[in-house]
């Protein structure tokens with residue numbers, strides 16, 4: 308338990324508006340050439356006046372409300388003064404002592420189990436600076452290019468209290484935050500660089516270190532894990548942890564000392580003279596929030612009778628939740644579907660540990676099987692959303708429904724479908740794969756199954772003995788043996804029934 312670890316995060320998220328925060332330039336710049344989405348305002352040319360994007364403020368208020376913050380009725384923009392090549396006007400318009408919102412919290416599944424509340428300090432709105440492209444690597448590149456397409460993209464910075472106690476909790480916080488922002492339709496996590504994190508981390512009783520500009524979800528957990536080890540080693544050697552800013556070098560998985568931390572007063576903040584104070588009192592009350600991850604999780608558990616863990620997984624990603632729900636509804640509404648084993652309220656009919664665990668109901672098919680296979684291939688859920696994957700997946704499960712293939716064969720087909728996507732090969736239909744691999748279930752071919760059952764029982768007298776002695780594993784073992792013999796083509800439910808019958812006969 309890393310209870311002496313203290314982590315707080317500052318998360319910068321790009322709001323998914325159509326135009327920039329203070330001008331009409333399009334935010335859809337990623338596939339275009341450098342400096343093609345710029346104007347006098349986002350370039351900060353003399354005399355250019357910022358005009359606030361109403362939509363961006365509305366998005367920010369939605370986030371603030373969803374995260375239980377208090378939206379301040381009057382907030383203010385300030386200039387944060389510093390020079391950096393990606394900030395050619397030498398100040399960033401941000402919010403300082405009067406942010407948009409204060410307080411609030413986000414609930415995550417804590418390391419100790421159960422819900423844990425991570426308190427928030429504030430949320431403020433600011434503009435993104437431009438972007439530097441280092442030619443060569445950061446240390447030895449000959450020159451850098453500046454692209455101002457990103458300059459002026461609306462950002463919110465969400466600052467947490469130091470309530471997280473491990474890298475894992477930090478990752479859960481970010482995942483939950485990402486899900487919440489996507490449910491609110493204000494954020495697109497697929498867009499490169501749409502989320503950047505600064506992490507404050509310390510070992511209790513020591514100075515804190517800020518790790519700047521971590522650009523991936525995995526990077527946060529890696530950077531924190533590295534930093535904890537580094538700081539503990541410093542303390543173990545009897546030295547002091549210096550208060551400093553460090554950079555995370557993602558490709559090497561290490562943090563590196565950057566510069567001594569500048570103090571807030573170094574930035575010479577002052578109120579932005581070209582923008583009025585932001586008054587939102589009547590506006591904020593009118594904002595209606597959509598269903599958020601926690602509410603959807605509770606509803607999924609009730610409506611589809613699925614476990615807390617499944618509900619958590621399925622609602623932890625907006626697109627995944629939609630995928631599952633489309634699916635689950637289809638099952639609920641389609642009363643003509645005869646297959647009891649795929650009914651939502653059914654517990655798993657059978658679990659076969661020898662071939663890996665097989666459950667057979669929809670939440671398992673999505674939350675365990677599909678997600679498990681994706682994780683194994685390090686594929687994101689987004690990677691299967693293009694094309695007609697949903698239909699193909701539904702077709703695949705349809706084949707199980709119609710008793711054409713067994714669950715085990717279906718998993719094999721699913722694996723091939725995902726492999727084909729991963730390798731960008733021509734995609735086959737599930738039915739095509741089934742035909743090619745001859746996976747059609749041995750319908751009516753009970754003699755094969757019967758023979759296999761007899762062989763399994765006769766060949767494993769110990770298992771028969773165990774079964775008679777009431778040992779729970781014996782039946783599963785025998786089922787596994789039969790599955791092996793029938794190369795997984797026998798239907799587990801039917802097989803289970805026949806096996807039980809055969810064993811009963813032997814009892815006489």
Ligand SMILES: [Zn+2]
Nearest residue numbers: 330332346349
């Ligand atoms: Zn512009």
